[in-house]
Structures are given as structure tokens and as C-alpha cells.
Amino acid sequence: MTSNVKVLDQLKIIAELRWRMFLNSLRTIRGKTELTARIFVALIMGMGALGGAVGLGAAAWYFVSSGEARYLAVLLWPVFFFWQLFPVLATAFTNNPDASDLLRFPLTYRSYFLVRLGYGAFDPATALGSTWLAGILVGIGVARVTLLPWGVVVLGVFAAFNLLFMQMVFAWVERWLAQRRTREIMGVLFVVLLLSFQLVGPLMQHAGRQAKPGLQHFVAIAAPIQEVFPPGLASAAIARVARGGLVGGFGLLLALAATAMLMGYLLHFRLYAQYCGENLSEATAAKKATIAEQRSTSWRLPGFSAAMAAVFEKELRYLIRSGPMLLTLIMPVFMTVIFRFGPAGSGRGSFVARIPAMAFPAAAAYSLVVLTNLIYNNFGGDASGIQFFYASPVRFRQIVMAKNLSHVSILLAEIAMSWIAVDALYGAPGWDVTMATLAALLFAAPVNLTVGNVLSLYVPKKLDFSTFGRQRASQTTVMASLGVQMVILGIGGLTFWLAERSHEMWTGVVVFVGLAAITIPIYFFTLKRVDAIAMRRRETLLAELCRA
Amino acid sequence: MDGTATISSEHLTRRFGEFTAVDDVNLRVAPGQFFGFLGPNGAGKSTTIKMLTGLLATTSGRIEILGLDLEKNPVEVKRQIGVVPEGMSLFGRLTGAEFLNFAGRMYGLDRETAASRAAELLDFMQLADQPKKLVTDYSHGMQKKLALAAAVIHGPKVLFLDEPFEGVDAIAAGTLKSMLQRMIARGATIFLTSHVLEIVERLCSHVAIIHQGKLVAQGSLEELRAGVDAQTGGHAPENGRMTLEEIFLHVVGGTQRNEQELSWLG
Numbered sequence A: 001m002t003s004n005v006k007v008l009d010q011l012k013i014i015a016e017l018r019w020r021m022f023l024n025s026l027r028t029i030r031g032k033t034e035l036t037a038r039i040f041v042a043l044i045m046g047m048g049a050l051g052g053a054v055g056l057g058a059a060a061w062y063f064v065s066s067g068e069a070r071y072l073a074v075l076l077w078p079v080f081f082f083w084q085l086f087p088v089l090a091t092a093f094t095n096n097p098d099a100s101d102l103l104r105f106p107l108t109y110r111s112y113f114l115v116r117l118g119y120g121a122f123d124p125a126t127a128l129g130s131t132w133l134a135g136i137l138v139g140i141g142v143a144r145v146t147l148l149p150w151g152v153v154v155l156g157v158f159a160a161f162n163l164l165f166m167q168m169v170f171a172w173v174e175r176w177l178a179q180r181r182t183r184e185i186m187g188v189l190f191v192v193l194l195l196s197f198q199l200v201g202p203l204m205q206h207a208g209r210q211a212k213p214g215l216q217h218f219v220a221i222a223a224p225i226q227e228v229f230p231p232g233l234a235s236a237a238i239a240r241v242a243r244g245g246l247v248g249g250f251g252l253l254l255a256l257a258a259t260a261m262l263m264g265y266l267l268h269f270r271l272y273a274q275y276c277g278e279n280l281s282e283a284t285a286a287k288k289a290t291i292a293e294q295r296s297t298s299w300r301l302p303g304f305s306a307a308m309a310a311v312f313e314k315e316l317r318y319l320i321r322s323g324p325m326l327l328t329l330i331m332p333v334f335m336t337v338i339f340r341f342g343p344a345g346s347g348r349g350s351f352v353a354r355i356p357a358m359a360f361p362a363a364a365a366y367s368l369v370v371l372t373n374l375i376y377n378n379f380g381g382d383a384s385g386i387q388f389f390y391a392s393p394v395r396f397r398q399i400v401m402a403k404n405l406s407h408v409s410i411l412l413a414e415i416a417m418s419w420i421a422v423d424a425l426y427g428a429p430g431w432d433v434t435m436a437t438l439a440a441l442l443f444a445a446p447v448n449l450t451v452g453n454v455l456s457l458y459v460p461k462k463l464d465f466s467t468f469g470r471q472r473a474s475q476t477t478v479m480a481s482l483g484v485q486m487v488i489l490g491i492g493g494l495t496f497w498l499a500e501r502s503h504e505m506w507t508g509v510v511v512f513v514g515l516a517a518i519t520i521p522i523y524f525f526t527l528k529r530v531d532a533i534a535m536r537r538r539e540t541l542l543a544e545l546c547r548a
Numbered sequence B: 001m002d003g004t005a006t007i008s009s010e011h012l013t014r015r016f017g018e019f020t021a022v023d024d025v026n027l028r029v030a031p032g033q034f035f036g037f038l039g040p041n042g043a044g045k046s047t048t049i050k051m052l053t054g055l056l057a058t059t060s061g062r063i064e065i066l067g068l069d070l071e072k073n074p075v076e077v078k079r080q081i082g083v084v085p086e087g088m089s090l091f092g093r094l095t096g097a098e099f100l101n102f103a104g105r106m107y108g109l110d111r112e113t114a115a116s117r118a119a120e121l122l123d124f125m126q127l128a129d130q131p132k133k134l135v136t137d138y139s140h141g142m143q144k145k146l147a148l149a150a151a152v153i154h155g156p157k158v159l160f161l162d163e164p165f166e167g168v169d170a171i172a173a174g175t176l177k178s179m180l181q182r183m184i185a186r187g188a189t190i191f192l193t194s195h196v197l198e199i200v201e202r203l204c205s206h207v208a209i210i211h212q213g214k215l216v217a218q219g220s221l222e223e224l225r226a227g228v229d230a231q232t233g234g235h236a237p238e239n240g241r242m243t244l245e246e247i248f249l250h251v252v253g254g255t256q257r258n259e260q261e262l263s264w265l266g
Helices: A007-025 A029-065 A069-091 A098-104 A109-121 A124-143 A145-177 A180-208 A215-226 A230-242 A246-275 A306-320 A323-341 A356-375 A380-391 A396-425 A431-458 A475-501 A505-536 A538-546 B045-052 B074-080 B096-106 B111-124 B140-152 B170-185 B197-203 B221-232 B244-252 B259-265
Strands: B007-016 B019-025 B034-038 B060-065 B081-084 B158-162 B189-193 B206-211 B214-220
Touching: A007 A109, A029 A069, A029 A124, A069 A124, A069 A145, A069 A230, A098 A109, A109 A145, A109 A246, A124 A145, A145 A180, A145 A230, A145 A246, A230 A246, A306 A323, A306 A396, A306 B096, A323 A356, A323 A396, A356 A396, A356 A431, A356 A475, A380 A538, A380 B081, A396 A431, A396 A505, A431 A475, A431 A505, A475 A505, A505 A538, B007 B045, B019 B045, B034 B045, B034 B170, B034 B197, B045 B060, B045 B158, B045 B189, B074 B081, B081 B140, B096 B111, B096 B140, B111 B140, B140 B158, B140 B170, B158 B170, B170 B189, B170 B197, B197 B244, B206 B221, B206 B244, B214 B221, B214 B244, B221 B244
Parallel strands: B019 B214, B034 B189, B034 B206, B081 B158, B158 B189
Antiparallel strands: B007 B019, B007 B060, B206 B214
């Protein structure tokens, strides 16, 4: 029989567990590198925290000492946004199974709730946010020492609100991320949101050329509205007491505390469901299909073997089902729009603005660069499926060639989309520019495919096509890719520049075809060696891609 | 090498740095045998099966499958074998039907044959309920069944299975067993590793036991019983017939701990 474990003891055990996990992580070179990186990041963050605290403190001192404490809201809103947005951006939609894993133990609900809150308390956003609030508090205290105790209470409640709100959002996001479909939808929405932010600047600038933005009008409307939200409430509570309105200030503090409690309740609602063992099964209603209904033939790829057709089909199906990859692939068209409407598209210094004919080659080059995500880590998405390739009676050169074929097909589709986008935004690219661009790809694509095939076998990295963020290729791949792109873009850019200046774009075509005559045989020569490399590297590939 | 064996290895050895995972293993599996390959955790079972299927290089030694040298004819050998390795080797972002079509085509089946066999296999394995479901969303047992379906879609002559019954429920295990027995009846050879000794005893005609990388026993169940009998001086257990578990424990030297050691367990 076990005796009842105290909450504090359980928290202590969990803290020891985290510490032990941290120490164990230092046994590997990767763990040590990670620690070094973290120390470096912590130093930068520490500087940011102190710098921010000093700046915010100075601003708070100025507002309070000049009798304008209501403007503290201008400081509290950025703190609030950082506190809430930074963790979301930093973790970028990956699961944190840590806390729910603890539920197998006889953990009390209070312990579980506190552990979840504790994780939030040690978050970098909380550390920075708290430091900044401390800076604001010091500024208030220096300006008016009698206001300090009230400031401690109000900003303390505001900090608690931020902590509870952040954990509440995470708990709910975690619930949506627990299922693959909702996770993918969330991921797509997240990236669309990020892309939308990219468009705000160019669109505002575009609109700004036509009409002056009514900033004062906007502030006049927004100022009273923001006062009902926590940063506004905290600011108003301090400002009211600073003016001697103790009762009014207390009322505002109660309202702030009520929002914090509401967040706490919503967090409790979610965590309690987790604690009670909610079922997040992804099973859908069973619907028995007949053999005839299930029978679906695979794709036909004329001129290629059955195995190559199968791999080609598999690659494209993977891509179609991967929100992150699809979004990556629409980036060239998106960037064409950004360049057209953004400052680079309008400024006189812009290369593309001065020579619109170069928009299509630039978009094509960008398409190729974006595609290196796939090309340089060919087997990353296959995970344990790599074993199937090794166990099947198919030569690796065929598998790799089929993958390359799918990548080239995607590239061609992107080039076509880019051409249409350039046509719509800048006017149709000239026949000579189009041909020169295609010839440049004929030279550049084999280089990328060759290097990509070799790196895919030498430095593979497992990827989850359904997850956004925190997925990087190996450092070797990143460095090699960077080097290759610099050489390709250097040669390509120089050739286009010279051809454009001399008004001899067809000379560019000849140069690129000449270069392609060198790179294409190199591609096929390397392809022949792929079987031998794959056999030599099989243990590394299987170990990296099959790991849990 | 034994020319009559379907699977044979000669001085098969695999080292990982200083550690020898498989040490001078000589295996013989005759055509049509249901062969169980047993051993305690970490004994070298998965390493051996990976070498026999070309998933892992040997440090030394030779492997012949169906009379072909695996190192010299890897593609020809792989064409005739089916494999369910440790990690199941599935492509998670395909549906079950898409994956089986893919597997069939990789083994050279034409589109029509691959499609009809895929549909039949899905039906047989009771995986037809959710045709739109991605493999990554399958349960562990469903993934095992799908991996087995992919391994047999081309009608292999030899089947290698690494722990096929691990994490599989009784109904699914029954389905798998009936399929494997059907294959044996049609002349295929099956090489399987499993920790479930009752299943091995029921299914397999021949067994080999590996312990600390070395092959410590090999033969039919009767031969192994006779060998243990001879070593123990004919002291048969109370029911008169040694089970595979008893043979296994005797061969690998497993001892049952004294109950006193965990007296607090009640």
C-alpha cells in the first residue's frame, strides 16, 4: 500500500525528474550543443529582458511623474502581446506530451494543475514579461513611491492573468493538436496568419500612397475600447489611484482579477478533462467497404517502370497531404506579389522594379531554392518506410530518380504558376527571357538534384510532413545547400545581368545550355553511384529515419 | 553452404564496435519449414533477421536465400522474399489501399493485379472499414496486419517476420496465423521471431535459439526435446512432455528468482 503523497512532495519529485532528464541530455554531443545554444539564447534574452525593463521603467517613470499614468497602457499592451504570442511562435505547433505523461502516476489534480502552471512559470516569455513588469514597477515607484504598493498588487494580478491566459491557450491548442486533422488545420491557419502579417506592410504602404492613414482617428476610437481589456484595466487601475480615486481603482483591480480568474477557470476546465482521461481517439465511424469498392488502381507513368511510377505517385500523394509542404511551395507566387506591392517593387533601387523582365527569372530561382527543402532530404518524410525501400527488389537509383522526377514535376508546375503570376503583375516575360530562364533551370536543377541526392544519403534527417516548425535539415545540409545556391545564383545572376546589359538574352540561353551539358551528365554519373552509396550508408539511414 | 536449404547462413557475424551482436551463426532452414527463431531480449534476433533480409551489412559470413548469395544477388533475392521488419516499414501518409498498391508495384506487379490483390488483402485482414484513413492513424495491430499484407502481396517464396504478433489482439493474431499456415501449406518457407513461445510452439516445426549472439540450439521441436532430455538425464516434467518454454529456459539458462526477493508484493 502506498501512503498519501503530499502535493509539495510530488512537485519536488517532478522537478527532480526534469533535472535528471536535463543532466542525461548532456551525455550526448547533441545535448551539449543544445545547452550551449540555450546559454547563448539565454544571454541574448537576458540582455533583452534588462534592456526592455530599463526602457519600460523609464517610460513608466515619465508617464507617472508627468501625471499621465493612463498611458501605462501603451507599455502594458506590448508586454501582453509578447507574453502570449512568443510561446506560440517559439513552439510552432509541436506536441508537449510531458505533462499528460505524468497522469499515469497517482498525481493529485492540484499537483497536476500546479505542474502545468509551473511549466508556464519557467517559460522564457514569462521570464521576460515578468522582468519587464518589474521594470515598469520600479519606474512607477521612482516616480511616486506611495504608488508602489498599489502597483505591486495590480501588476502582480496582471502577471497572474498573463500566466493563466498563456497556459489556458496552450491547453486548448494542445487539445486541438492532439488529433492529426485538427493539427494540420491549425498549422495551415497559423502559416496563413503569418503570411497575412507579411502582406500588411506592403498593402498599407500601397494604400498609404492613395490616402493618409487616420492614425489620430484610430487612437480616438481604440483608447476607450482597450480599457476593458486586461492591459487597459491594469493601466486604468493604477491611473485612477494615482489621481486619488481609490474606490474606482479597486473596482478596476477587481475586474482585472475577475478576468484572471476566468482564465484560471477555463484552464481548469481543460486540465480537469485531461486529468479525468478524456479520449482523443481519431477513430472515425466504421464503414465496411466491399472488395470492389476498395479496388483502386495506381497511377500510370508511361515510359517508366512500375516501381518508379509507384514511388512517383507516393511522393505526390505525400505532398498533397502535407499542408506545410504545400504552403512552402506556394511561396514563390506569394513572394512575387509581395515584391510587386511592397517597397522593393516600388522603390527606384529595386532590381526587379528597374528591370521587370527579371521578375520571371527571379521567381524561377526562388522556386528552385524553395524546392531544396524536399530535394536535399529526399528520404526525410519516409521515416520507417525507408526499410521498405531496402527490403524491396528495386535499385536505389530508380527510387531516387522517381523522387527526382516528382520534384522536377513540382518545379515545372511552380515555374508555370510563377510565369502566370509575373504575367499578371508585371506583364508577360519576353520569349527570350522565358527561354533563358528554362535553360538556366536545365543547368541549375541537375546541380541541386545531384547534391541533394548525395546529401540525402549521407546526412538524412527524419521529418514529419504534418508538423510545422522545429524541423530543420542537418547543419551539414544547410551549409552545403547555402554554398550550392550561392554558386548557382552567382553564375545565373551574372549571366542574366550581362545578357540584359548587352541586350543579348539569347547569348544567355547558349551559356546556360552549355552549362547544362556539363551538369546533366554529372547528375546521371552520380545517379549510377547511388546504389553503392545507399548500401554503404544503410545503417545510418535506417538508424536516423526509423528512430521513434 | 547447404544447397538444399531455403535459408542458410555460414559463419554469420555482426559486430558493433567492440560488441559482437551475432557471433558465427550457421542457420539451415529447409524448404516449406515454419521456422521459429528465439532468444532473450538483446540476444541478436533482430540483427540476424536484418542481415538475412539485406537491411544490415554483415561483418563477416555468407547468406544464401533460395540458393542465391544475398550479397551478390540482392535484387533477385528480394524479389522472392517478403519482410515485416521491426519498425514495420510503412508509409504513414498513404491510405491502406494506396500503400498496398504501392507495395505491389514495387514488387513488379501490374496495376490491375496490384489493385485486386490489395483489395482482397484489405478485406481478408479486416482493414476495409475505413478506406480513407491514413496508415499513420491506424492502431498498432492494424499496422501489423497491413505490414504483413504488404509483405505477401507479391506471393513470396520466403517470408521473414520480426515479432509479427507483438501488440496484436487475439482476433488479429488468429487472422495472421491462418494466413501464415495457408502459405506454408502452399510450399512457402516462413522465418519468424517471437517472444510468444506458445504461438511458436503451435506454429513452428523447427526452432533455433540464439543467446548472447551465439546459436545455442537448432532443430525440430522433437530434436530439441531429445537434446534437453539427454542433458538432464531424461528427467521429464510431471506432465511427461517438455514445453518449448521449458526447453528455452533450459537452453538459455534462465532461472526463476526466489519469491522471497519481492516479498512485499504480497
